[in-house]
Amino acid sequence: MSHEHVSNTKRIWTVFGILSVITIVEVIFGIIKPEALHMNNFLGLNLLNWLFIILTIVKAYYIVYAFMHMEGEKSNLRNAVIMPLIFLVIYLLFILLTEGNYIFEVFKDSTIKWNF
Amino acid sequence: MDTVTTANSGEKTWGGGNEPMGSSYGKLMMWFFILSDALTFSGFLAAYGFSRFKFIETWPLADEVFTHFPFMHGVSAPMYYVAFMTFILIFSSVTMVLAVDAGHQLKKQKVTIYLFLTIVGGLIFVGSQAWEWKNFIKGEYGAIETTGGSLLQFVDKEGHRVALADFAATLPEEREQLTKDKGKWFMEEAALPTYSVAEVQAGFKAHPDLLIRTEVIDANKKKTILSREESEKRLTQATLVVEGANLTRNEYGSKLFADFFFFITGFHGFHVFSGVVINIIIFFNVLVGTYEKRRSYEMVEKVGLYWHFVDLVWVFVFTVFYLV
Numbered sequence: 482m483s484h485e486h487v488s489n490t491k492r493i494w495t496v497f498g499i500l501s502v503i504t505i506v507e508v509i510f511g512i513i514k515p516e517a518l519h520m521n522n523f524l525g526l527n528l529l530n531w532l533f534i535i536l537t538i539v540k541a542y543y544i545v546y547a548f549m550h551m552e553g554e555k556s557n558l559r560n561a562v563i564m565p566l567i568f569l570v571i572y573l574l575f576i577l578l579t580e581g582n583y584i585f586e587v588f589k590d591s592t593i594k595w596n597f
Numbered sequence: 598m599d600t601v602t603t604a605n606s607g608e609k610t611w612g613g614g615n616e617p618m619g620s621s622y623g624k625l626m627m628w629f630f631i632l633s634d635a636l637t638f639s640g641f642l643a644a645y646g647f648s649r650f651k652f653i654e655t656w657p658l659a660d661e662v663f664t665h666f667p668f669m670h671g672v673s674a675p676m677y678y679v680a681f682m683t684f685i686l687i688f689s690s691v692t693m694v695l696a697v698d699a700g701h702q703l704k705k706q707k708v709t710i711y712l713f714l715t716i717v718g719g720l721i722f723v724g725s726q727a728w729e730w731k732n733f734i735k736g737e738y739g740a741i742e743t744t745g746g747s748l749l750q751f752v753d754k755e756g757h758r759v760a761l762a763d764f765a766a767t768l769p770e771e772r773e774q775l776t777k778d779k780g781k782w783f784m785e786e787a788a789l790p791t792y793s794v795a796e797v798q799a800g801f802k803a804h805p806d807l808l809i810r811t812e813v814i815d816a817n818k819k820k821t822i823l824s825r826e827e828s829e830k831r832l833t834q835a836t837l838v839v840e841g842a843n844l845t846r847n848e849y850g851s852k853l854f855a856d857f858f859f860f861i862t863g864f865h866g867f868h869v870f871s872g873v874v875i876n877i878i879i880f881f882n883v884l885v886g887t888y889e890k891r892r893s894y895e896m897v898e899k900v901g902l903y904w905h906f907v908d909l910v911w912v913f914v915f916t917v918f919y920l921v
Contacts, residue, residue: 488702489698493691493695500687504680504687505680507916511660520818533920534921537913537915537916544905545909555618555619557618558628562628566636569639574646581651582653
């Protein structure tokens with residue numbers, strides 16, 4: 482609850498630990514780039530990148546829910562802030578990345594050369 | 598005659614003092630400001646994604662661009678420095694949330710210390726970013742741009758990058774930079790690179806073991822290295838020597854890469870900077886006891902929300918620019 486005044490230091494340090502571990506894992510994977518993940522694709526993106534994106538979203542969840550104390554807010558505030566963001570970002574990414582990929586194919590397959 | 602039923606039925610709905618969504622006016626507005634700012638950053642990052650997908654085969658590889666670490670010259674250390682920056686920001690987020698927590702219990706001393714640590718963390722982060730920018734702008738190896746606008750980099754037989762300074766010849770030529778006072782008032786050009794195209798070409802001819810690396814990413818997700826004959830042919834199309842990075846061109850590859858880097862990390866850095874300024878103001882308010890008198894440290898909580906948001910954005914910038 483947002484008006485509760487009990488100390489949360491234990492939870493704060495736990496979340497700090499989680500965020501640190503995730504960052505370290507990301508950095509290790511970013512440096513060694515395991516073949517099995519890096520060379521295999523799923524939905525146009527390699528598995529390593531999927532891993533990074535999922536870990537980032539997990540980190541974002543902890544920052545918003547624990548540090549910004551979203552978990553203590555009322556559910557209508559939670560939904561009013563998070564839902565539009567998630568919906569619009571997914572929509573924007575979908576149209577822009579599809580379009581970017583389309584333009585790439587136009588330059589690749591046609592006789593027009595962009596950069597030579 | 599109360600016709601409106603709300604959760605706070607005991608209070609007057611229109612008389613003020615009502616808290617929609619159970620959150621004070623200031624906090625609510627901070628949340629919605631954060632929402633709109635998050636959408637702005639999403640727009641920037643999505644635009645980056647668009648350009649990257651558009652040039653997916655020629656986009657620079659991040660771990661070849663950001664390889665510097667303080668006091669370690671010539672050592673390729675990708676990721677470490679930016680991981681350090683991430684830790685600084687996460688840690689300053691932790692001290693911020695500890696300050697908010699101490700504020701709930703009205704412990705002025707603790708709030709002061711934690712807020713101070715948060716400010717220090719923010720300053721270290723902004724400083725680190727400035728250093729990162731400096732390395733990015735200065736560049737390391739230099740490259741050649743062709744008439745078609747693509748970028749050529751130089752490698753030795755083992756595929757290690759070679760800097761222009763290591764092979765470029767010195768020719769008895771002089772080329773003066775055009776400035777306003779030498780031409781008409783509108784005539785100007787950017788600072789001249791250290792070597793001319795002819796000097797790079799002559800140097801390349803004199804070093805038979807050098808090869809050219811193009812921007813194209815091959816099946817092994819490495820940049821393509823041309824054979825010696827192809828390299829010589831490609832180099833005849835050279836028009837410009839590119840050293841470092843600016844908004845027009847950069848030695849790392851796609852021109853848009855540097856633009857997005859400057860714009861997005863710059864916009865984020867500006868947020869961090871404003872966050873530090875706001876934190877400093879609140880820090881002095883805490884010191885003089887403003888919130889002690891109010892018996893509420895909610896202001897710390899509100900700037901805390903903003904500060905965590907800055908951290909949140911960095912988590913995404915970190916992934917998009919350095920990992921993916």
